[in-house]
Amino acid sequence: MTLSRVAAMRDAYGDALLELGAENKDVVVVGADTTSSLKSGVFATKFPERFFNVGIAEQNLVSIAAGMALAGKIAYAGTYAIFVPGKSVDQIRNNIAYPNLNVKIVCSHGGISVGPDGASHQQVEDIAIMRAVPKMKVIVPADAVSTRASIKAIATIPGPFYVRLTRSSTPVVYDAGFQYELGRANVLREGGDLAIVACGIMVPEALKAAESLKTKGVAASVVDLHTIKPIDSETLVKFARRCGRVVTAEEHNVMGGMGSAVAEILGEQCPVPMRRVGVMDTFGESGEAGELLRKYGLTAANIEQAALGLKGQ
Numbered sequence: 001m002t003l004s005r006v007a008a009m010r011d012a013y014g015d016a017l018l019e020l021g022a023e024n025k026d027v028v029v030v031g032a033d034t035t036s037s038l039k040s041g042v043f044a045t046k047f048p049e050r051f052f053n054v055g056i057a058e059q060n061l062v063s064i065a066a067g068m069a070l071a072g073k074i075a076y077a078g079t080y081a082i083f084v085p086g087k088s089v090d091q092i093r094n095n096i097a098y099p100n101l102n103v104k105i106v107c108s109h110g111g112i113s114v115g116p117d118g119a120s121h122q123q124v125e126d127i128a129i130m131r132a133v134p135k136m137k138v139i140v141p142a143d144a145v146s147t148r149a150s151i152k153a154i155a156t157i158p159g160p161f162y163v164r165l166t167r168s169s170t171p172v173v174y175d176a177g178f179q180y181e182l183g184r185a186n187v188l189r190e191g192g193d194l195a196i197v198a199c200g201i202m203v204p205e206a207l208k209a210a211e212s213l214k215t216k217g218v219a220a221s222v223v224d225l226h227t228i229k230p231i232d233s234e235t236l237v238k239f240a241r242r243c244g245r246v247v248t249a250e251e252h253n254v255m256g257g258m259g260s261a262v263a264e265i266l267g268e269q270c271p272v273p274m275r276r277v278g279v280m281d282t283f284g285e286s287g288e289a290g291e292l293l294r295k296y297g298l299t300a301a302n303i304e305q306a307a308l309g310l311k312g313q
Contacts, residue, residue, distance in 0.1 A: 003171035003204050007144035010165060016151035017076060021047045027155065030054065030070050032061040032079040040078060040110050045065050058083040062105070069101035074155055078106040080210030081123035081164060082114075085130055096160045097135045103160050106151065110164040111141075111251035112279060112296055113201060118286035124279045128256025130162040131229045137162045137182070138228040138312045140204035140250075140258070143173045146226060148305040149180040157182060164200065166251070170287050171204040173224070185232040187239075189221030194307050195239040199258045200224050202249035202277070208300035213307055220307060228258050233265045240270040245310040247275045249303050251293075254278040275306040 020027045023042055023096035025141050028050045035041035044051035057257050058079060067078035078084065086313055096103045112122045131138045139154070139161060141147040147165060171189070188203070189210050203224045210220040221239050224267050225232065240246055246266065248259035248294045259276035266272060279296055293299055 003207065004174065005172045006169040007172050008169045009041045009123055009141060009144050009147040010037070010150040010167075012144035013108075013151055013165060014042040015108060016148045017043045018046060020152060020155050021050065021213070024074065024155065026073050028052070028073045028075050030065045030068065030075060030077040032056060032058050032083065032099050034079045035163065038078055040076070042048055049134065058087045059091045062088045063095050065103045066095040066101050069096075069103050072105070074102055076104045076106055078108070080109040080121065081107040081126045082121045086123060089129060092136075093133055097133045100135050100159050102158055104154050104163065105161065106163040106165065108165040109167045111166060111200070112284040112292045112298070113251060113289040114167050115289040115292060116286050119283040122284040124253045124284070125256070126162070126164060127228055127250070127252050127258060128260070131261060132256070135160060135163045135231065139226055140199040140228060141165065141226055142200060142224050143170055145172055145174040145176060145178050149178050150226070153180040153182065166201050166211055170201050173203055173207070183227050183230040183232055185235040186224040186226065187221065187235065189220065189222040191221045192243060193218045193245070194220045194310065195223060195243040196220050196249060196303060196307065197223045197236065197246060197258075198249040199228065200251050202251055202298065202303075205298070205300040206249050206303055209303035209307065212300065212304050216308070218307065218311065225258060225262070228261055231261055231265060233269065236262055236265050237270045240266050240272045245271060245273050247277060247303060247306045247307055249298075251279040251298055252278055253281055255281050273310050275310055277302050277306050
């Protein structure tokens with residue numbers, strides 16, 4: 001696995017919407033003045049009668065998508081993660097999740113890799129928010145290939161989803177033809193000394209860390225926990241028991257995010273020494289994506305350091 005090719009999750013989202021539009025006349029797309037950036041606007045070029053840009057009105061975006069779902073449509077709605085769920089939690093909770101409507105919320109620009117837009121646009125709380133909403137399913141794809149597969153798969157799964165994408169092009173982890181399975185983590189590498197559980201852009205970093213750890217005599221498993229909810233407790237417990245130590249890695253606040261979800265499962269079913277790599281309960285700042293990821297400790301080197309810190313436990 002070389003991770004030499006990069007691709008944008010947003011492009012994959014647009015491609016998936018075009019395919020879904022051709023396959024199912026009930027698919028509609030709702031956007032909030034960021035449809036060009038999210039690439040959801042490409043849907044309008046072929047299916048203008050099923051595309052709705054509501055402008056800078058995120059609560060309306062969510063509520064209109066709910067209305068579409070009540071009319072029997074499969075509504076894909078999204079903008080930047082800082083705005084949805086950021087400005088729309090009440091509408092998401094009461095208009096979509098409570099009635100269990102068929103709305104797929106797909107948002108880009110998650111995490112601090114948004115970069116120069118600064119702390120006001122760097123969403124590091126969304127996984128925590130959305131996984132706490134009853135009936136909401138939460139997906140954080142690792143790359144463009146898994147983004148396309150997950151976007152297409154959730155069209156056939158009833159109920160509300162939140163899918164978190166990143167702004168920048170990222171390394172491609174999966175081969176073409178990858179099939180997404182709801183609630184089933186993907187084991188990318190197996191080793192008996194340590195389990196690294198990652199999601200989103202931290203998956204390729206986890207693979208790099210595992211390769212470096214190998215040179216130091218540490219055999220690490222790497223698990224892509226792309227679905228935060230429903231969580232794959234079976235795989236988590238299996239690798240915790242096998243390896244005895246777990247490191248989690250996410251581009252999100254360590255409070256309430258994927259690492260917290262893993263800790264909840266292991267705390268109840270298989271307590272083991274554990275470290276969480278993520279944003280350490282702080283806001284970001286303006287800067288280029290790469291330098292911010294380094295400053296806030298979201299790199300392969302940070303994962304490796306956490307792993308080596310667990311070695312003696």
